[in-house]
Amino acid sequence: MKNVDYIIVGDGYAALFFAHQLILNNKSFVVFSEQKKSASQISAGIVNPVVLKKFTTFWKAQEQIDFLKKSLKEIETYTGENYLIDSPIHRIFHDENEQKLWVKKAENTELKNFLDKKFDHLNVVKNDFLTGKVNQSARLNVKGFFNGVMSFLESNGHLIKEKLNYSEINISDSIYKDFHFKNILFCEGMGVKENPYFSDIAVIPNKGHHIRVKLSELLPQDITIKKKHFLFPLESGLHFYGGTYDREQLHHDIDDSAVEQLQRGLSEFYPHNFEIKEVHFGFRPTVKDRRPIIGHHPEYKNFFVFNGLGARGILNGCFFSKSLFDYIENNLPLPEEISLERFNKKDAV
Known part of the structure; x- marks a missing residue:
């Protein structure tokens, strides 16, 4: 024993x-x-202190970001690797109203350390109204x-x-x-x-799908792009795009409608050819x-x-x-x- x-x-x-x-x-x-x-x-593996639909933050966001960075440095002492990837989120604006809302929210005490006031234009993808960078955002090498x-x-x-x-x-x-x-x-x-x-x-199950795609025109490798979903490069040469949220279709199979939703979402801002190589899904425990x-x-x-x-x-x-x-x-x-x-x-x- x-x-x-x-x-x-x-x-x-x-x-x-x-x-x-x-x-x-x-x-x-x-x-x-x-x-x-x-x-x-x-x-x-997105590390994000901002709710990117409404440009708000959440309970203890700064404390959680700081604690994660500290913990990953501690983990590095026994695994030999730090798994935090410096890949800030660039949120594509849908219109001028979103730009204005971002600027207004960036003055908020809770958000000023997260919402960058300088807008960027990205190559390869459609971003007619530019993008906003989320400071202190990153990714975990999952x-x-x-x-x-x-x-x-x-x-x-x-x-x-x-x-x-x-x-x-x-x-x-x-x-x-x-x-x-x-x-x-x-x-x-x-x-x-x-x-x-x-x-x-x-806990309530929330089914999330993501696709792994081969892009015909490559993107900058050091950022994560967000419109409806997140797009970023993987080590395999593929790109991750996702994930969906579904509380209804809870069977243990791929939902074609979710894959179509992702395909449409990516096509909205990536105007080049891409090929879906893999589809994955899981069930998040939400409250x-x-x-x-x-x-x-x-x-x-x-x-x-x-x-x-x-x-x-x-x-x-x-x-x-x-x-x-x-x-x-x-x-x-x-x-x-x-x-x-x-x-x-x-x-x-």
């Missing part, structure tokens, strides 16, 4: 960023990974991040490549197979719906109030959940992993905005 401080169930952003907190604090742990492609692993961190976990004996079987958890003795654990943390995304301990948490869900089981106090990261999985997963660690290890209260217990209150959203 091996004693561990934590069993982590899952292998997306929530799981790996929490594992990072455990590494920093010399805690013993194992990660149970099904070795499937999670929504995190096929995500765009493939590199997961490969690098998972390789580190495996080489240090932290990775168990199998699906955890809930029925084999001995709750009263905190034992799972050969492991005696102090705490068990479930970071399963939409897989939580199969979890007998947390299947009723308020009505757009905040993560973190907490412990009402009966089993060493059973925890970390879920509901939504479309900002990188920032949410990184920043709130520290909140969860401090909650468990240092008895610091969770912010009410992310606590599982907020749904038990009469005024819950």
Whole structure:
């Protein structure tokens, strides 16, 4: 029997960023990974402090950006690579009204550090009304991040490549197979719906498709272009374009309508030939109030959940992993905005 401080169930952003907190604090742990492609692993990896439909920001945006940069430097010390790509977002304006709104919002205290007042014109793509640059935006090298961190976990004996079987958890003795654990943390995304301990948490599946395309006319390599969706280069020579949001078509197949939507969206501003080489989709775990869900089981106090990261999985997963660690290890209260217990209150959203 091996004693561990934590069993982590899952292998997306929530799981790996929490594992990072455990590494920093010399805690013993194992990660149970099904070795499937999670929504995190096929995500765009966009690091963006601005909601680009309305030109607004969100709760703790600057703190989350700063904490991510710090955490990725820490992760670099044991993987040997920093996975943050300096690829700022350039938002294509639809018309003059969007330009004016951007300028107005750039005076806002919360947004002045994010919305660049100098507009740019990009080659190759249609941007008749120019583009606005989002300062402090970037991308995560998603493939590199997961490969690098998972390789580190495996080489240090932290990775168990199998699906955890809930029925084999001995709750009263905190034992799972050969492991005696102090705490068990479930970071399963939409897989939580199969979890007998947390299947009723308020996460809503949101299906997202993206396409990987071969472009006939190449774009600048150091930026991310955004109109309806994000377009940026991949190491493979292809470009990523996506992703869609769909709460209705939740079957486990590619939706032709989503692919058509992406094809039309790209054609709107990329007036050259392109070829769709790959189509990918995943299910984001979203929450009505757009905040993560973190907490412990009402009966089993060493059973925890970390879920509901939504479309900002990188920032949410990184920043709130520290909140969860401090909650468990240092008895610091969770912010009410992310606590599982907020749904038990009469005024819950």
